[in-house]
Amino acid sequence: xxxxxxxxxxxxxxxxxxxxxxxxxxxxxxxxxxxxxxNCHGQEGTAISGVDLGHGKFRRASxxxxxxxxIINGIPGTPMPPTNFTQPQAETIVAYLRSLVGSxxxxxxxxxxxxxxxxxxEGKGGCRTCHRVNGSGSRVGPDLSEIGGLRSPASLEQSxxxxxxxxxxxxxxxxxxxxxxxxxxxxxxxxxxxGVQIIDTHEKLVSLSKANLREFTFLKDSPMPSFRGKLxxxxxxxxxxxxxxxxxxxxx
Numbered sequence: 001x002x003x004x005x006x007x008x009x010x011x012x013x014x015x016x017x018x019x020x021x022x023x024x025x026x027x028x029x030x031x032x033x034x035x036x037x038x039n040c041h042g043q044e045g046t047a048i049s050g051v052d053l054g055h056g057k058f059r060r061a062s063x064x065x066x067x068x069x070x071i072i073n074g075i076p077g078t079p080m081p082p083t084n085f086t087q088p089q090a091e092t093i094v095a096y097l098r099s100l101v102g103s104x105x106x107x108x109x110x111x112x113x114x115x116x117x118x119x120x121x122e123g124k125g126g127c128r129t130c131h132r133v134n135g136s137g138s139r140v141g142p143d144l145s146e147i148g149g150l151r152s153p154a155s156l157e158q159s160x161x162x163x164x165x166x167x168x169x170x171x172x173x174x175x176x177x178x179x180x181x182x183x184x185x186x187x188x189x190x191x192x193x194x195g196v197q198i199i200d201t202h203e204k205l206v207s208l209s210k211a212n213l214r215e216f217t218f219l220k221d222s223p224m225p226s227f228r229g230k231l232x233x234x235x236x237x238x239x240x241x242x243x244x245x246x247x248x249x250x251x252x
Contacts, residue, residue, distance in 0.1 A: 021092075021094075021095035021098065021099070022095075023162070025091070025092045025095035025096075026092075026095050026096050026099045026162070026165060027164065027165060028089075028092040028095075028096075029091075029092035029093040029094065029095045029096030029097070029099075030096045030099075030165045030166055032085070032089060032092060032093050032096075033093055033096050033097075034166065036083070037093070040079065040080075041053060043155070043166075043168075044151075044152045044154070044155055045097070045100060046152075053097050053100060054100045054152060054154045054155070055100075055154070056097075056098075056100075060075060064091075064094050064098070067090075067093075067094045067097065068087065068090040068091055068093075068094050071083060071085055071090040071093055071094070072085055072087070072090050096165075099158070099162075099165070100154055100158070112234075112237035112238045112239070112240055112241030112242075113238045113241060114238070114241040114242045114244070114245050115242075116235075116238040116242075117235075117237075117238035117239040117240065117241050117242030117243070118242045120231065120235055120238060120239050120242075121133075121239055121242055121243075124231075124235075125227065125231065125239060127239075130223075130224070131143070131144045132144065132145070133145050133246060134246075138203055139199055139203050140186075140187070140199065140201060140203050140223075141171075141187070141223070141224065142170070142171050142187075144243065144246055145246055145248065146246060146247055146248050147243050147246050148243055148244040148245055148246040148247045149246075149247040149248070151243075153240050153244060156240045156243050156244070157236060157237075157240050159224070160226075160227050160231070160236055160239060160240070161226060161227065161228045161236065162226060162228065163222040163224040163225070163226055164221055164222050164226075167222045170188075171187065171222070172187075172188075172218050172219065172222075173185060173186060173187055173218070173219045173222075173223050174186065174187075174188055174196075174198065174216060174217060174218050174219065175215065175216075175217045175219055176196070176198065176208055176213055176215065176216050176217075177213065177214055177215035177216075178208065178212050178213055178214065179212055179213070179214050180212075184198055184200055184206050184208065185200060185201055185219075186198040186199050186200035186201055186206070187199050189205070193210075194209065194210055194211070195207060195208060195209050195210055196208050196210065196216070201223075
């Protein structure tokens with residue numbers, strides 16, 4: 001009887017490890033990770049010595065089943081506590097972590113060509129219609145002049161392929177509607193108790209009084225389009241390599 005149970009457990013574990021995760025699983029797991037795990041592990045999963053979640057480097061886990069068990073039960077004698085996650089919730093977090101591992105394949109290899117990536121960024125990719133680099137380009141999206149020193153290659157690749165998986169708070173778009181019915185959509189630049197400054201989709205700076213707003217909503221989706229299927233894997237690797245070189249204004 002015990003042999004049967006052990007065999008079933010091993011068979012279930014193998015199925016778990018081979019599980020194919022959907023984009024919805026990854027998205028749900030990313031939200032749980034960002035809400036519960038970043039304080040210790042960091043956005044890129046590298047805040048704890050010896051652990052690199054973005055490259056699949058774990059101290060005590062080799063399978064998806066191991067990871068889900070740790071997420072739920074913690075690790076006794078370490079700062080990793082047990083949680084209240086259900087098994088399905090833990091599995092979505094595993095899906096998100098596995099997506100990070102998968103996304104590092106091209107970016108972490110260093111095989112991209114930065115010069116080619118710059119050409120794609122400025123040409124085929126149309127990235128300057130939203131982003132600014134070293135004083136050139138649009139202000140609608142985040143300035144990328146120092147992005148190479150702020151984000152890991154895996155994180156950059158993920159943003160290119162699946163921008164909705166992780167939207168950083170400073171990059172989220174809002175929709176503001178005034179009491180007079182005017183609607184402004186864009187990125188928040190500054191905000192305080194009384195007002196907010198938004199750069200809208202036409203690159204205009206708009207200052208609004210909160211007392212004059214009847215609606216102020218953060219949008220769920222990223223304004224950045226996914227380039228999955230629009231750029232080939234080598235082209236994405238090239239763009240990531242170019243972005244890695246952006247670590248400050250040229251000449252400084």
